[in-house]
Amino acid sequence: MVWRGNSAAAAVVVAAVTLTMVAGCGSRDDTDVAGIVGSFAGAIENQDVEAASGLTTAPAPAAESLGATFAGMGAETVETTVNKPVEYSDGTASFTMKTTWEWPGQGSFETSTSGTARELSSGWKVQWEPGLIYQNMPAGSRLQKVRTDATPAPTVESRTGKTFMKMVPVNEITFDPKAAGRKSDAAIASLADAVEPIAPLVTASVIRKKVDEAGGRSVVAVTLRESDMRTLTSDPEKITGVTVNRTGKLVMDDRRLSSPLESGLTNYWTAVRDATAGWQVQLVTPGTRPKRLAGKQGPPAKDVATTVDQNEQLVLGDTVVEVAQPAAVMTFDASTGGILAMARNDAADRSDVEAGAAYATGSTLDPVFEAVDRAANDDSGSANDMLYRFGLGVKFTAPGVSLPRTTTPTKPKVSSAGFTPNDYKSTMLNMGALGVALSRASDGATDAVAPYLVKGATTKVTDGKLEHFEPEVAREILRSMATNANTGDASDLTGAPGLRALVGTNGPQGPGWFVGLQGGKVIVIYCEGEKSGTAALQVAQKYFKVSNSR
Incomplete structure (x- = not known):
């Protein structure tokens, strides 16, 4: 002073x-x-x-x-x-x-x-x-x-420039158990009944679970668009303990779409918007509109361009419901590594299956390990370096893709007799990078590329280097994949001309994998539970069937 x-x-x-x-x-x-x-x-x-x-x-x-x-x-x-x-x-x-x-x-x-x-x-x-x-x-x-924030708000675009996600006015229906007091259970039941016409899955037990997990603090029971609110037959805000907060939210433009990519893209979009955010000092008087006293505003943020294919996202959404056990599917552009789509079923959603989380590969990568071992002459150090160059064992941090709590693939335990990794783990991103490298090798390329989602944003690669891979190793793996598709575990699949595939499981309890190269795409399928290898093939067949019908 x-x-x-x-x-x-x-x-x-x-x-x-x-x-x-x-x-x-x-x-x-x-x-x-x-x-x-x-x-x-x-x-x-x-x-x-x-x-x-x-x-x-x-x-x-x-x-x-x-x-x-x-x-x-x-x-x-x-x-x-x-x-x-x-x-x-x-x-x-x-x-x-x-x-x-x-x-x-x-x-x-x-x-x-x-x-x-x-x-x-x-x-x-x-x-x-x-x-x-x-x-x-x-x-x-x-x-x-x-x-x-400057207007208009940026959109998230698909690979063709169409709107994939956009900000729309939404209503956050919030429940405060302290405000409801002794009538909390009755209020929760009434709230579930009120939103049932548009959100039947938001049951009283679902809301109660949210409240319990929040330790008795207020929770957002459900978020509804303006058009959804108009279809409700009763006003949720009349229920004790319920308030409606009107705000904006980034949502899928096509309401048929749902993807685990949504959260990561929302985080990226938020960061883009934050970079151009402004501020305003207001005089707030009850009963009147806030009066602007001072402030500064940045320019509108640029739209976020991605590699997402909206039709492919629809296909994957129809694909993952083929099995009841946890199943997730990702597809990649086989030449660029761009992520085309990702979907998971409700069971995988509950299991929180993530693109960057590492899971046991079991026998899936045996043809890869065998080819690498022969080229490395039983030298585990050399073999690991070769795997890195194909995109295995490294960690990918791709802007727009959510990072799970554990993201680094587990390094293999190698036996003394040659390169035979035990307890090897890989992410869906790693499997996608492998598939892209092999697809590029079939076109004469000798370099792997990192998977990416946001155009112009670089994926960070750590814990190893991609670099150039050995063409002869790639050719050997591709031959094994072709054999697998023609006469092996993937030979029963139909509607996938030219398919080359890796199929395997980590024992009776899984998980099971499918990595396929077909039609200029890399398809990575991950399933959990009993007979997950068979489940992965079921999902793969559904994918080809749905793809051919669109």
Whole structure:
């Protein structure tokens, strides 16, 4: 807090007594008016509601207004400069104060206010009025800083430039068990009934589980679009403990689509939007629209271009429901490594199957290990390096693809007799990269590429290097895959001309895998549970059937 000298006007006020300037806050005498005003300004700097309000003539309303403004402004620092108070013979004094609210890296907001102080029996006090916060501020008002975003909001585009995801107005239907009190169970049942016409899966037990997992805190029971709200036969907000928060959300443009890629793309889109976000300081008065006082706005963010194929996403959505056990499917552009689509069924959703999570491969990669072992002459170090160059064993961090808690593929335990890895684990991204490398090898390329989802964003590769792979190793693996498709485990599949495939399982309890090259795509299927190898083949057959029908 900084002290300044008297203004010229204050110096000529009749019956005014000029107070002595105090050099620093630490030397103030809090029994005189200068000390009290200085302490008040210092408490504002410290955003200390209790200290500031306690120095006023009305601590309760002062605390309410100051607390609301401090919370609403969320300033990292506050600086105050006070002109020396002018004391009058009637036991009052006047002062002016400049307050600067600062948000480093964003901006600042400055207010100039004037106030009075009164000498009471208990000593000098600052006369409380909301205008001490902002000149002429009405009672019950507050200042707040809010985020602003340029319009229109960016969209997420498919590989052809069509809208894949967009922001739309939505309604977050929130339930607070504390507000419902003893009627909590009845309120949950009523809420489930109210949203049942549009969200039949949001049952009372589902809402109760959310509440229990949140430890009794309020939860978002369901988020509905505006058009969905209009189809409801009753108003959820009339239920005890229920509130409806109207906001915006990034959603699939085609309501038939659902994908695990949605969360990662939303995070990426949010980061893009954050980079151009602005801010605004508002005067908020109950019953009126917030008044803009200051602010700064960045330009609209660019749309997010991706490699997603919307038709392929529809195909995968129809594919994963072929089996009841957990199943997930990803497809990649066989020449570029672009992720075309990903889908998982409800069981896989409950198991939280992720593209970047590592799972046991079992016998699936045996043809790869055998070819690599022969080329490496039983040198496990060399063999591992070869696997890296095909995209196995490395970690991919692809912008727009969610990262699970554990993302690094497990390094193999190798027996002394040749390169025969045990307990090897791989991610769906690794399997996709392998398939793309092999497909590129069949076209004469000798380099692997990292899978990616957002165009122009680079996938980070760690724990190994892709580099150039050995063409002869690729050719040997491709021959094994062709044999597998023609006379082996994948030979019963139909509607997939030119298919080359890896099929395997990690024992009776799985998981089971299918990695196929066909029609310019790499298809990676992962299944869990009993007979998961057979399940993976069932899903593969459904994929080819659905693909051929579109």
